Amino acid sequence: MMMSLGPYASFIVTSYAAAALVVAILIGWIALDYRNQTQRLRELEESGITRRSGRSATDLR
Template sequence: MTLGPYASFIVWSYAVCALVVAILIVWVALDYRKQQAKLRALDAAGVSRRSKRNAAEVS
């Protein structure tokens, strides 16, 4: 497989794109953990969700 005279540009473009995607995946995973910790703290403090309360009131 030959990429011609633009091979370095193509390879670097794919490498940068892969790096950006990897950074976004790590960022989302870390934010997910942070949000889960916040939810656990709120749950431990006795704060309830409005959607949960409204569902109980409707039935």
């Protein structure tokens, strides 16, 4: 069943598309930051610095 959005259809569709794009960008940004932070932790552990929690960066996955 197709809904009629009336005269504001382009505004509604554009708004939903913009919101979806922002959410997708934020998800990608968080995923990249997670990988970067995990790599930093590995590098610090390899240099001899340990974490207070006692877990290693490889235990995070």
